[in-house]
Each structure stands twice: as structure tokens, then as C-alpha cells.
Amino acid sequence: MGIAKAMAEIERGTAEIIDLERIETLVTRYYNEGETYRVKLGLDPTAPDLHLGHTVILQKLSVFQKHGAIVQLLIGDFTAMIGDPTGKNETRKVLDRDTVKENAKTYQEQAFKILDPDKTELMFNSTWLDALGADGMIQLTTQYNVARMLERDDFEKRYKAGQSIAVSEFLYPLLQGYDSVAMECDIELGGTDQKFNLLMGRHLQRNYNVGKEQAVLMMPILEGLDGVQKMSKSLGNYIGIAEEANTIYAKVLSISDTLMWRYYELLSNRSLTEIAELRRGVEDGNIHPKKVKEMLALEITTRFHDEAAAKDAQAEFNKVFAANQLPTDIPEFAAEEGIWICKALVDAGLEPSTSQARRDIQQNAVSIDQKKIGDVKLNLEAGEYILQVGKRKFAKVKVG
């Protein structure tokens, strides 16, 4: 493959690249002399469930692997103790080594759905940060000053808003930057929100005389299903890559039409020209936007499962939501005769509390065997029923 084409693949969809020249040099050297280089990605071991937001960067890493990169997946087991400053004053729970190892393993398994295992190294930053010691830590803190630290967007905002900033939080960017020193990486990837930390790596590599300064490549932050907030597990607006085909398909289809184009740009493997054509088609009214969304849903579902599973998911989706029929697999549970409907809904996991169940029944959101019920005092007699709350929550109950 030509170097120009490789570079075009690397640059696609990026938010910002610092030191593009260096990347080009590395790629060129690979193609001419077969010399590999190192690309780093730091991961937080607290949340082992990868979602599409992570895959934006992982996909980029896999592009690099095609062009001569050895990927360094860094598990931030040490830095997890501090937690990247987020503005939230949550106390982090301290993870023990075993949990971290387990999380790392899960990470790895999931990441290998996208990455080439033969060109990936797994690392833990406790390896060198444990060894740093108090004097090493102090040495590290002399490399930067408070005024510059406060330039970091998040710190600046909080400082101006009069919110607290723990001293330990200043350590986070420094330690992350020091990782780059220890790893001697050539390029570091991250989201745009990581810019400050990524640049710190460059700064520290220079100060510690590593002999190179990492290039930085930032990917845009993928919005979650709501289209506003960034995709994250804690916000519940994510599509997990380990989720079932049906779920992934349905979630993709539930995004807004505007957001769909964003997902195309960042997640699809279709060429940019192809995407532009689809877009024109929709704008001209020649293609129904739902068709385009279905294509995206199929593509993404196929990526984490396979084509057959994706097709099945599509069929199932149409059956349940377009044709209003019952899904194929409905979780079952048993209950005693005469059980109060609200209690049954809670037991089935369809409702969080009987009070909530009561409200939903009053609002016509609950049906039994596809018939709405309005009676909150209903007790179920012996028999089998299909319970449904809203459009998407189903359960089969055996009473008696």
C-alpha cells in the first residue's frame, strides 16, 4: 500500500493531530525499512465493559497496526487510585490487584475483537510507578507548574466556579505523562478530552531526555444514544460491544437521524464518498433515512457478532416493533397464585418498585397478553401470562 493512502486512512475522522510529520516519518520508515514503532493507548481499569466510544479509538489503533505499529495497551492500575479529574467529587473505590487483573483480561478479550493480538502488548503502569518512590514523585512534580496545570480545561472551569480541586488530581496528568516516558512510545492516541494529558507525555519525554517526543492523535468524543452527552456506561447511553446482537441492533436504530451521520463518520468502514452519497440521497428524498440507519445497524452488529446474527436481529426487530408482535425470547419466571400485579412486575424485573408499577399501570403503560390493564389492584389467577411494560420490556410469568 502506498504511504499516501496509509496516511489518508490514519487521518480519517481525527479531531486533531499534533506532529503529523513524525507519524508520516514512522510510517514511511516502516514501508521502506520494515521498522515498527509503538503506539500507546491508556485505559482505566475501573470499567471493563467496552462500548462504541472506545472502539472509535480502537479502530484507529487497528489502522495503525496495518501500517507497522505495535500497540501498547496500558492499563492504568496505579493511576486508577487517583482517578482522572472529572469534576465529580466521588471517592474512588480502591481496586485490589486481582480485580484489576481480571478487568484487564476482560478489556483485552474485548479489544481483540478489533485489534490484532500479535501486534499488541499489554502493560500496567504500576510496573514503573510503584518503583518511582517519593523522590521520583517529587522529581516529577518539579517538571510542571500550577499556573500551567490550571490551564487544563477541567481545572480551569472548576477553579473559576469555585469548586474543589484535590492536590492529588494534579498528579494524574503528570503520571500519565510519565507513562509515556517509561514506555518510550512514538505516538499516543486518545480522545480530545485527553489533550492536556497527551501533551504532558510529550513535555515529559523531552524533559526526561527520552530521545523522542510522542506524536499525538486525538479522536472526537462519540456522543451517546441521547446525542448530547458523551457515550459512557455511567450515563447509560452506551452500546456495549459485548451486548447481544438484538440489543446492539435496536440501540443503533433508536438514535436520531442527525446522530446517525456522526456514527457513520466515526464508526462505519464505508468510504467517505459512499457516506456522502447516502447523505445526499436522504436529503433529496430518494432514500428513506430509516433504510440508511438499518444499514449502519447491520454493519455494527455484524462487527461484534456475525452477519447471520445481524440479519436475525433485524428480523426480530421488525417483528417486535414494526409488526407489534412478541419477541422470540421472553424471560420467564414463576409466581404464586393470587400475586398482586405490581408485585409480579417488580419480581419480573420490569419495574423498580411497586409504586412505580402502580404509576405505570395508571398511565396505561402495562399490558397483559397485549391488552392494556388499568386496574392497579389486579391479582393474577393461575395460568401463563405475558407481561409488558412500555414498548420494550417483556416477561412471561407462570402463576400457580
Added chain:
RNA sequence: GGUGAGAUACUCAAGUGGCCAACGAGGGCAGACUGUAAAUCUGCUGGUUUUUACCUUCGGAGGUUCGAAUCCUCCUCUCACCA
């Protein structure tokens, strides 16, 4: 160390003795309309084997009072100014 201000539900934010399970906004859930899209309209948004009732909640622990998110004391945390 001193002085002052503040801590309310998922978030922001009213409420300064009874009309408070606590205004409002955002978010979320549900209904109508749809393409499980968007926009719009409507309802709900602490819990309880059963609800015009009862129980728990306004940083924490005590106290005053017939009655406290509201008053008092101590504590914890945050911010500002001074040192």
C-alpha cells in the same frame, strides 16, 4: 489559624417553624403522533401486599417545640477574604 458564606431528591435550584414527599428547570419514564428518528402535546418522576393511609428523606449527630428542610449546639465537608 481568623472571619464570613454555603451543603436540599439524578443534576441545577426554590423553600428560612405547620398549607412540604418538598416550587421550577433539565434529564429520565410513560401515553398520543411516528420510522422504537426528530419536533409537538399530555401525565408521572421517594418507598410500602394494596395508596384520599402509613413509613423514610433536605451534609452528620444531638437539642428546643404540640409540630423542624426551616430555630439552637457540636461535628464533617466546600468556597471566599485575611494570615
